[in-house]
Amino acid sequence: MELTRRDALAVLVAAGAGSLAGCAAPRASDGDAGTGDAGDAGPVPVGDSEMETLVAVAEVVYPSAVDGVPKFVRTYTGGRVDADDAYARGVAAAVGSLDEYAEEFHGDRYAALSESTRREALDYMSVDVVDPVPDGTAAQRVRHYVVNELLYAFYTSPTGAGLAGLENPPGHPGGTESYREGPGR
Template identity: 40%
Template sequence: MELTRRDIIAALTAAGVSVGAGAMSFEMADSDGSSGELVSKTVSPVRRQDTTATEGLSEAVIDLLDAVAAVIYPSAVENRHEFVTRYTQARTANRPEYRQGIADTAAELDAVARDWHDTPYAAVNLVTADELLTNLGVNTADPVSDGTISEQIRYYLIDDLLYALYTTPTGGRLVGIENPAGHPGGTKSYQRADMTTDSTQ
């Protein structure tokens, strides 16, 4: 299922981010038109940086977030990279401390990947990326902003990406939620496809 401009707006609205007309430019076309990943790209290591003095997250951080999303999002999701990019940049635009937390946590995860596999996290294959998170104990960690590396990964990288996806109409349909929170789908969204009304009754 393809994530669209409508999904990005829905996710940002659910997260409490005001998205006015013309406030953001959405171009959902990707280089390969499928998973949202670029066809050919050199992945850079995530370096520690002071994001409070910048306007957004670095490309290396976005690539790492997309690699995390590739692990935790259903494989049926399309336009993932663009969705992650637009959502996280807008979500952190006016939250410098939160943006710094994401950048620092991304740098920590990337350092682990380079230490264990001699390559940036965004460059390892999907199986290795999944195993790395599992071996760090992220699956069972509580989301804590100032906790252990596993707890910070859960807080800054995992939970927000999952929340973003499943508050969208497309993400909701993937798990059987026809009307995600904050999405006015009307009475039709509550009706199962196999339910019919006999006009003679």
């Protein structure tokens, strides 16, 4: 299944993520967090390095049957960070913590590790068992700002919901066709 920019935009609209103007064009391509183009109103907390790490995490936590992960993550995250500066700072800090953890235990940034080592790093960091807390420990922040946010975007998107069999979740009528078809269609 192919994730598209349209999927990411659908999630942003459903989540009410502020203005979608930031989704129409890529964010400043600066390579480093905290720098932006001279014409920017301020620093860009989520730059190319952070986006690369977010894509690397998504490649680990998303089902292997999904294609188009980089453009989906970049579009969704770009829209989210454009809509909320506090969220953008939280994402940047959580990604920084994940990269520090990877460098300490594996000798390189998270995105530079092999897929199996990335999966292992998330397991050893225990992001699958900690509570997601925005101002908690490093693992809790990674769970809140990175893993949970990426999974929310995936399963809220039309493609992700379809892959999980959630095109018409309970409580959503889905039109007259859903009443005519049984659950095992």
